[in-house]
Amino acid sequence: MSRDATSSLAAQIDARLSAPGAMDAARFASFLGGQQRLGLTHGGRALCRHLRPYLIAEHDYAAVARAAERIAAALExxxxxxLVDAALAEELGLSADERALAALDPGEGPFLTVGRLDMLVTEGGFSFIEYNADSPAGITDQLLIEETLMALPHLAPLRRGRGVRAPAPHRALLCALREGYAAWGGREARPTIAIVDWKTAATSAEFNVxxxxxSAEGHRALILDPDELELDGGRLSAGGERIDLVYRRVITQELVGRRGLDHPLVRAYRDRAAYVANSFRTKPLNKxxxxxxxxxxEFADLFSPEQRAAIAEHIPWTRRVRSGRTSWRGRDVDLLELIGAEQESFVLKPNDDYGGKGVLLGWQTPPDAWxxxxxxxxxxxxxxxxxxRARTARMPTFRDGGVAEEEVYFDLCPFVFAGRMEGAMVRLSASAVSNVSAGGGVTGLLIVDDPRLKREDNRHV
Known part of the structure; x- marks a missing residue:
């Protein structure tokens, strides 16, 4: 991405941070403690330890949004x-239970209410490498970072300044839920919303936020374990209280694996007793x-010309691993031989897991293990x-009694709400696998307007 529009502001932030008294051990401890109180945590761990948000130029943000929306539409x-092509369902690796769920018609509404694309920023552009379309986390990070990181003295002036803005994915989520509920046929002006996931979920702090x-927007809001749900007489409820809208955060394979297809949430979805978002039709997107x-x-005809162009520019070469021949960099090759011979050029991933589990980076894996x-x-x-080849960034933090810079891997993970991008999760890690559940952290996102740059300029990332 273009650095000209953001480097000057980053230098100003770092200069303020380096000023005497701007940061000390007590202030840093208070910063981490504020995250604990507000819920910017994962499994009890404060998520933001770096002291500058990620800065992105307005024209770069617009370019990411265009690409993300086209890729999301192609995946849809x-x-x-x-849903109608058994051969493609087999190609994606959908199980019998997943196919049965996908066959249930939930009624009107968006195919996908909220998804999160994982995106790597490279020297030559940016690449989307995965899609979390089942239960994407991190939607409230931006809100909580504005209340913690952006409240620190060296950043507080930005909250009052011109030329920068922060996205609001938490508001886009509620808008998408409301719009989906209305399109589905929901009649309540302020439907009761149940956020449903296991009580043991590491992201439970986000649910409270x-x-x-x-609730502040006029909804009755409940946080429920799937086992608290009941379906009786065409009415989904918990503890006798009716539920109109389920914001489903429980992962499909975990719900079905532990409780089966006869669970009250699945039956309520099937019987249209409540609006469920995301629907159970989104599982193919998550593969x-x-x-x-x-x-x-061989699948190019599925996509529009604009989608094919976005795929060519922003989707890395990807194949299902199997015996046989394929094309790679203009050559006809044996796939298994290629993966073995060009180990440092590839990543192996399980088809259906999350949190970086099972991911093998060829350039970091011993040859025997590969x-x-x-x-x-x-x-x-x-x-x-x-x-x-992801770009790294130098980000300030506080350690050993003073401010220090760390070289970190980062990825920018755009949220897409009913086809529209708003905001992104910014993950930072010492490891090339930047998953929060694997020990990574987050920072905020600030969009920088630079009038010297033409908005229509497509020289992004």
Whole structure:
């Protein structure tokens, strides 16, 4: 992405941070403690330890939004086709239970209410590498960072200044939920919303923040374990209280794996006793094999010209691992031989997992372990993706009694709400796998307006 529009502001922030008294051990401890109180945590761990938000130029943000929305629309085409095309459902690796769920018609409303694309910023552009379309977390991070990080003395002036703005994905979420509920046929002006996930979920702090937000906007908001739900007489409820809208955060495979297809949430969804978002039709989007469908030339006719252009520019070469030949960089190759011979060029991923679990980076994996993983990959329906060389950033933090810079990997993960992008989760990590559940952290996102740059300029990232 263009650095000209943001480097001057970053230098100003760092200069203020380096001024005497701007940061000390007590202030940093208070900063972390504020996150604990507000819920900017994962499994009890404060998530933001770096002292500058990620700065993005307005024209770069617009370019990411255009690409993200086109890729999300292309992935929706894949999912819709998989509902009626058994061969494509098999290609994606949908289980029998997942196909049965996807076959249930939830009624009107967006196909996907909220998704999060994982995006790497590279020296030459940006690449989308995964899609969390089942239960994306991190939507409230921006809100809480504005109340903690942006309240620090070296950043507080930005909250009053011109030329910068912060996105509001938490508000876009509520808007998408309301619009989906109305399109589905919901009649309540302020429907009762249940946020549903296991009580043991590591993201439970986020649910409290969302419940407070929904309540402030006039909704009755409940945080419920799936086992608290009841369906009786066509009415979904918990403890005798009716539920109109379910914001589903429980992961599909966990719900079905633990409780089966006869669970009250599944039956309420089937019987249209409540509006459920995300729907259970989104599972094909969450399969990493969907990126192999985007990437492989035999599926190109599924997509519009604009979508094909976005795929060519922003989706790395991806294939389902199996015996046979394929194309790579203009060559006809044996896929398994290629993966073995060009180990440092590839990433192996399980088709259906999250939090970075099971991901193998070829350039960091011992050769024996890589060969063993390649041997097992076909049976496990794994996918292989060409390496995107992610850019790193130097970000200030506080350690050993003073402000210090750290070289970190980062990714920018745009949220897409009913087809429209608003905001992004910014993840930072010492590891090339920047998942929060794998120990990574987050920072905020600020959009910088630079009038010297033409908004229509497409020289992004």
């Amino acid at each position: 085409r894949v999912a819709r086709r998989a 969302l419940a407070d937000l929904f 990493k094999a969907a990126f192999a469908v985007l990437s492989a030339p 060969r063993a993983a390649v041997r097992d990959a076909e049976a496990q329906r794994a996918i292989v993706q060409e390496r995107s």
